[in-house]
Amino acid sequence: MQAPYTNLKTHHKWVEFSAEDTTLNLSNASVEQLQEWKQQLSAEYDNVLARKLNLDLTRGKPSAEQLSLSDAMDGILAGDYITASGIDVRNYGGLEGIPEARAIGSDILGVPVENVLAGGNSSLTLMYQTMAIAHQFGLAGEGSAWSQEGTVKFLCPVPGYDRHYSVCEHLGIEMLTVAMTSTGPDMDQVEKMIAADPSIKGMWCVPKYSNPTGVVYSDETVERIANLGNIAGKNFRVFWDNAYAIHDLSDNPVALANIFEACKAAGTEDSVIQFASTSKVTHAGSGVAFIAASDTNLKFFKLALGFMTIGPDKVNQLRHAKFFAADGALSAHMAKHAAIIKPRFASVLKHLEAAFSDNDLGEWESADGGYFISFDTRPGLAQKVVKLAGDAGVKLTPAGATFPYGKDPQDSNIRIAPTVPTVDQVEEAMQVFVLCVKLASVEQALANS
Ligand SMILES: Cc1ncc(COP(=O)(O)O)c(C=O)c1O
Structure with a gap:
């Protein structure tokens, strides 16, 4: 039998704590260590709050720049409404x-x-x-x-x-x-x-x-x-x-x-x-x-x-x-979409790699297409991460939305949709996202210690 999706990912090393260059090894950390991390992460989070951000990673839709790729469709008929086989499309x-x-x-x-x-x-x-x-x-x-x-x-x-x-x-x-x-x-x-x-x-x-x-x-x-x-x-x-x-x-x-x-x-x-x-x-x-x-x-x-x-x-x-x-017009058009979307996906993946490739705080698949990156927190943290990020001005798709009846039994899946914001906005939003995952994870580890 295939292992479940969440068990297949390979990102399992220990993370570098952004502020201190400290490894966030939650499983082996002492209570004192966890408290210290919590303090550091909370201070970072407070700084983010003060910036009153307004960023949005919820929308699985094309950006205005992508929509503009097709604006030449407007007026393309130029008064000719008859198809090759003689249908009057009006x-x-x-x-x-x-x-x-x-x-x-x-x-x-x-x-x-x-x-x-x-x-x-x-x-x-x-x-x-x-x-x-x-x-x-x-x-x-x-x-x-x-x-x-x-x-x-x-x-x-x-x-x-x-x-x-x-x-x-x-x-x-x-x-x-x-x-x-x-x-x-x-x-x-x-x-x-x-x-x-x-x-x-x-x-x-x-x-x-x-x-x-x-x-x-x-x-x-x-x-x-x-x-x-x-x-x-x-x-x-x-x-x-x-x-x-x-x-x-x-x-x-x-x-x-x-x-x-x-x-x-x-x-x-x-x-x-x-x-x-x-x-x-x-x-x-x-x-x-x-x-x-x-x-x-x-x-x-x-x-x-x-x-x-x-x-x-x-x-x-x-x-x-x-x-x-024209021959090849559709694939040439899709290549233009890809050129716009790619840097946004790259930014999301870069931040996830940097923060979580060395630990077990989160898992994800790196998609080669489509509109989304799916991220799994440690069980029980998705809602909390979405709330922390939302309070800090980074909107995420509600936790649970990716499951029937809105119920993620693990409370771990978060959908990241990076196409609409600019690359700079994705960068900023992902810094906050990563911070929220770390903070929620440390707080959970502390509560369970
Ligand atoms: C998997 C999937 N199917 C369908 C749609 C919507 O398609 P349409 O705009 O053709 O109704 C979306 C939009 O995000 C989607 O992700």
Whole structure:
């Protein structure tokens, strides 16, 4: 069995105390030593309080500088509203989206165009709609609605994305947690749970640069997820939210195996539904979202969608298609995003390395893409660290947000989102973050001594 995510990290040496160049070896420290550290750290913390900072590491959204990369989309149609195949995008219709937009989704997700629908601005909306449709009407026709089978449960790899949990909660779907490992969800646990409980109807997955751990699912994990449809009942659906499919920071990004192909090989095409969007590619509030699925899933999705809309915003879809029309335009555009984000990630990682690579005060994964870095404090300290940082003017995502029902059983996970602040602001915020982790850890050790 895979070790849990939190046990896989390798940062276990002793830290250098910033002010005194002192090693913060909490486990072996005497009470006197702990008291002395507490005094020093508290004095530093008081200095920070006096600076009345106002910094924010909560928001997983593009910075204004990133948004500006796509401003040329504005006016790009220049009065030409007709697609290559003659569709007037100003008019009603075209439930599946225009072919050019579906082609972008096909590129991002590695799925044939026929199996991709290009929708409105939000993949979260598509996920909500898909889940609501699966629950109430079913994605495989007569008799496939989850609601007909009583209790419905979903597997949630943790830590994960809070809005996935909100969708389940809103639709009355129970959530069961599964540990994340450095290769994806703990698949031994997943397979065991699904085999034992037919009321588990699906699982959330963010397979590349997972929110918040940054983990990319290994080839073996992808293959095992594709095979889940052979273990679970026919109405089981993995929600494969590939929100960060093209959001690489490294020049040699790890490739994610193609789940569509893997499902085909396993004979489970209906068991996985994929999602993506250009929210963090172009303008976050006015991108294009995609759903990719088997012919059957797409047929029943569209059947229900047809009651909700006559068609998506095709004008915006055509703007995107024109913006990315040139060969290589999309990857060149993503490289510009990476150039902006990279120094922010580097700053976060630099501070974590310097403060915690030599001790057991915190653990993290260094992500090569996506929008987040996930940090685990010693158990029982996340809420305290978030409060200390907040009081010192550094806003962090509320502790617990990365777990269903907002409850982190270990109270240790904190999501760091460094894209919006400037590099200088990230630097300053991380100094405070590190200080708060140290202070909370020393106070806890003192209380337990
Ligand atoms: C994993 C994940 N999925 C979906 C979204 C939202 O996507 P959209 O803007 O397409 O609704 C986010 C936004 O942070 C996300 O992190």
